[in-house]
Amino acid sequence: MKPPLIILTGPTAVGKTSASIRLAKAVGGEIISADSMQVYRYMDIGSAKISPEEMEGVPHHLIDVLLPNEEFHVVKFQQMAKEALEGIYRRGHIPIVAGGTGFYIQALLYDIDFSLGRENPGLRKELEHFARENGNPALHQKLMEIDPEAARQIHANNRKRVIRAIEFYCQTGSKISEHNAREHERTSPYNFLYFVLNDERNRLYARINSRVDEMMEKGLLGEVKRLKEMGYGRSLVSMQGLGYKELLAYLDGEYTLEEAVCAIKQHTRHFAKRQITWFKRERDVIWTEKQEYAYDEAAIVESMLCLVKRMEEKGKE
RNA sequence: GGCGCCAUAGCCAAGAGGUAAGGCAGAGGUCUGCAACACCUUCAUCACCAGUUCAAAUCUGGUUGGCGCCU
Numbered sequence: 001m002k003p004p005l006i007i008l009t010g011p012t013a014v015g016k017t018s019a020s021i022r023l024a025k026a027v028g029g030e031i032i033s034a035d036s037m038q039v040y041r042y043m044d045i046g047s048a049k050i051s052p053e054e055m056e057g058v059p060h061h062l063i064d065v066l067l068p069n070e071e072f073h074v075v076k077f078q079q080m081a082k083e084a085l086e087g088i089y090r091r092g093h094i095p096i097v098a099g100g101t102g103f104y105i106q107a108l109l110y111d112i113d114f115s116l117g118r119e120n121p122g123l124r125k126e127l128e129h130f131a132r133e134n135g136n137p138a139l140h141q142k143l144m145e146i147d148p149e150a151a152r153q154i155h156a157n158n159r160k161r162v163i164r165a166i167e168f169y170c171q172t173g174s175k176i177s178e179h180n181a182r183e184h185e186r187t188s189p190y191n192f193l194y195f196v197l198n199d200e201r202n203r204l205y206a207r208i209n210s211r212v213d214e215m216m217e218k219g220l221l222g223e224v225k226r227l228k229e230m231g232y233g234r235s236l237v238s239m240q241g242l243g244y245k246e247l248l249a250y251l252d253g254e255y256t257l258e259e260a261v262c263a264i265k266q267h268t269r270h271f272a273k274r275q276i277t278w279f280k281r282e283r284d285v286i287w288t289e290k291q292e293y294a295y296d297e298a299a300i301v302e303s304m305l306c307l308v309k310r311m312e313e314k315g316k317e
Numbered sequence: 318g319g320c321g322c323c324a325u326a327g328c329c330a331a332g333a334g335g336u337a338a339g340g341c342a343g344a345g346g347u348c349u350g351c352a353a354c355a356c357c358u359u360c361a362u363c364a365c366c367a368g369u370u371c372a373a374a375u376c377u378g379g380u381u382g383g384c385g386c387c388u
Contacts, residue, residue, distance in 0.1 A: 036354090046353095073351055074350055103354095104352080155347080158357080160355045271353055273344090277345080280346095
């Protein structure tokens, strides 16, 4: 019998957090955050992290569990999320995966196998160097020789992915294109419901803009300064987060404050668009358009609950 | 009222006789160990009218709009 799993995602600033609390309380669920930034401590305002009061007693997992200089990536997310899942099932609760990192959700939902092709920092550095010296086409050519299919799928300028494909081959002796094709065929081991909360583009963008203003009012700049004082610098992956990288650039004199705020809004809008593109191509997604519910969150959650009940019945069969 | 300058996509902007660079924004897309990352695609006939010319965004005249100076 497949265990139940509810996913509640959507572009940044649609209102996932508050909907997830409402849903969790209604189904007696626990929340697993699928967010690449909220895992980090001290990054509260900029990551729009839920506060302890806002949790209203609903247990949350994968929030505030790492320091900003610790590594975090899909594989780690997958491991930690699976551990959290076990506990939730043991307690007889329903897990709700809430967050906007589509890649993480995919990794968990389809239990994608990352055991092969472990990362090799040395090799990455070497390939990076090679690309800088000889150009992207030359690096892409290398990939073409070992895995032409992957080479066709990955644009030569996408150096990061080209490097990963080569790395995969060097680590395993097999082609990443074959591995990906195989993993793509997977069916989920969960009895799941994949909700994507969405809104009209214009409204979403307006919400993003005002949310960034709110973050500034709440003291995002102070938060970033504190992180900087603690020694968390710009090279960290965590500090590449929206709001953090721009403000750190401002502190280094590369932007005026006004420009930095503008850039945060801009980058966040771009991000939201990319998230939507991602969810569009995911399978078995249930789109939930806020405008179709007259922006009534209670009604939205109500409709989700209907499906949850049906899922539970299906689970008993 | 007179004189001068300007007028290219939503914005910035190249172009000065040979059939519209580029950037930003927007839209669409890719993504299977950095994913709040990285990457790709796409988007105008040059204010308007009339002329000159084989050929005009580029030259001439006029119209409209804007800017500056002068009385």
